[in-house]
Amino acid sequence: MSEEAQPGTPLLVVYDCMVFLQGLVRKSGPAVACLELFERGEIELLISNEVLLEIQDVLTRSKLQRKFPV
Amino acid sequence: MTITIDIAPEKEKKLEERAKSSGQSDVAEYVQKLIDKDLELSPSLRELFAPVREDIKASGMTDAELDALLEKAREEAWQERQAEEK
Numbered sequence: 345m346s347e348e349a350q351p352g353t354p355l356l357v358v359y360d361c362m363v364f365l366q367g368l369v370r371k372s373g374p375a376v377a378c379l380e381l382f383e384r385g386e387i388e389l390l391i392s393n394e395v396l397l398e399i400q401d402v403l404t405r406s407k408l409q410r411k412f413p414v
Numbered sequence: 415m416t417i418t419i420d421i422a423p424e425k426e427k428k429l430e431e432r433a434k435s436s437g438q439s440d441v442a443e444y445v446q447k448l449i450d451k452d453l454e455l456s457p458s459l460r461e462l463f464a465p466v467r468e469d470i471k472a473s474g475m476t477d478a479e480l481d482a483l484l485e486k487a488r489e490e491a492w493q494e495r496q497a498e499e500k
Binding site for chain 2: 362365366367368369371373379383385398402405408412
């Protein structure tokens, strides 16, 4: 992070696909903490269609679906 | 409705810090906003994926194994996209 957010103004953040993937399927850890920052409204998440498609692509891989159907 | 709860000193300190960082000086007001937010929101992504996490826990898969599985799936997806673009 290169800047501090002003009080009351959430910091703008971009997450890599893996942060979403690990944050959703793990019980705890840095990625979970990152998603919880967003859920608490402490950051504003910037996300592109490419990242969303990548997340969807990975989660619907047959390898993962066979193990853990979503 | 009035609710009285006991909050451990270390949690009280964190709440004060969070209230301050979100521009509120009053912890009670901050907690009220947390309650409002919770009641208004539809299930979060984390909540929606709770059954998946339970399945993973039941499988006995370690975090390292899970990370490796995700990395492999991501790599496969990337390789396929690269092949399609050529």
